[in-house]
Amino acid sequence: MLAILNHKGGVGKTTSCLNLASAFADMELRILAVDLDPQAHLTISLGVTDSGLSGVDDIFLKQANGLDLILQVRENLDLLPAGYRLGEVEKLAAQGASKAKILQQALQPLRNQYDMVLIDCPPTSGLLNFNALFAVDEVIIPVSSDYLALHGLSQLLRTLKSAEKFMHKKLVTWIALTRYTMRRRLSRQVRQKLINYFPHQVLSTCIRESAPLAESPSFGKSIFDYSRRSNGAHDYASLADDILYQRVIENQTE
Numbered sequence: 068m069l070a071i072l073n074h075k076g077g078v079g080k081t082t083s084c085l086n087l088a089s090a091f092a093d094m095e096l097r098i099l100a101v102d103l104d105p106q107a108h109l110t111i112s113l114g115v116t117d118s119g120l121s122g123v124d125d126i127f128l129k130q131a132n133g134l135d136l137i138l139q140v141r142e143n144l145d146l147l148p149a150g151y152r153l154g155e156v157e158k159l160a161a162q163g164a165s166k167a168k169i170l171q172q173a174l175q176p177l178r179n180q181y182d183m184v185l186i187d188c189p190p191t192s193g194l195l196n197f198n199a200l201f202a203v204d205e206v207i208i209p210v211s212s213d214y215l216a217l218h219g220l221s222q223l224l225r226t227l228k229s230a231e232k233f234m235h236k237k238l239v240t241w242i243a244l245t246r247y248t249m250r251r252r253l254s255r256q257v258r259q260k261l262i263n264y265f266p267h268q269v270l271s272t273c274i275r276e277s278a279p280l281a282e283s284p285s286f287g288k289s290i291f292d293y294s295r296r297s298n299g300a301h302d303y304a305s306l307a308d309d310i311l312y313q314r315v316i317e318n319q320t321e
């Protein structure tokens with residue numbers, strides 16, 4: 068199980084979750100995508116637009132069974148949608164750690180049915196994200212290639228470290244560079260800094276900035292259904308391979 072996490076918004080979490088889930092499903096892996104963001108962007112991007120739908124929210128608020136909430140959205144790709152009341156869940160945070168394992172417990176019985184579970188996390192550091200960390204063993208942190216990208220990243224990694232201590236387990240953490248503009252010096256600098264600071268953790272493929280990646284969700288499509296020959300399709304297929312084969316950037320200089 069894998070969480071796509073960064074407390075910063077707009078870095079490509081949902082775009083990565085949508086397209087990685089689709090890339091893996093195209094490889095005939097059985098995938099469950101979990102939308103843990105109350106904004107429900109992943110749910111909508113997968114073409115599920117019923118605003119009264121229940122999903123993860125019912126797991127938290129009504130102890131519902133995850134299995135009853137899952138929708139098949141593509142061949143090999145199932146979705147556990149956000150649900151319209153998911154925003155209320157962060158308010159349970161006052162009850163603290165006792166609620167931190169709810170998602171893990173709900174997903175546990177489903178594990179055998181899937182080759183991989185991908186969780187799209189909200190841009191907050193509350194109860195929902197804590198639940199995601201308890202449920203997974205791997206984390207992908209998308210980092211966008213702009214000048215504030217590195218800001219907050221060491222804080223995030225420290226948070227992950229203390230979560231590991233609390234949970235008594237280790238997380239495998241990867242960094243994926245997103246929204247990359249080859250010609251921009253800034254993008255190249257961000258990339259180089261990441262490689263220097265986090266050796267063996269930066270996945271090989273940079274996801275380039277490209278319009279079709281931003282357009283495809285409004286059609287309820289992944290990049291592979293929307294524009295199979297685009298840079299975005301190429302990059303996300305390659306990133307999916309990086310994850311499967313644990314391909315990272317090893318060298319410290321260009």
Ligand SMILES: Nc1ncnc2c1ncn2[C@@H]1O[C@H](COP(=O)(O)OP(=O)(O)O)[C@@H](O)[C@H]1O
Pocket residue numbers: 075076077078079080081082083108190245246247274275276277278280281282
């Ligand atoms: N590589 C990319 N190229 C172009 N637009 C992108 C790319 N990645 C993300 N976007 C766009 O940027 C915005 C934020 O991306 P999103 O995946 O929703 O981020 P997050 O889930 O981290 O908030 C969206 O409008 C999305 O379509």
Ligand SMILES: [Mg+2]
Pocket residue numbers: 080081082104108188
């Ligand atoms: Mg998002």
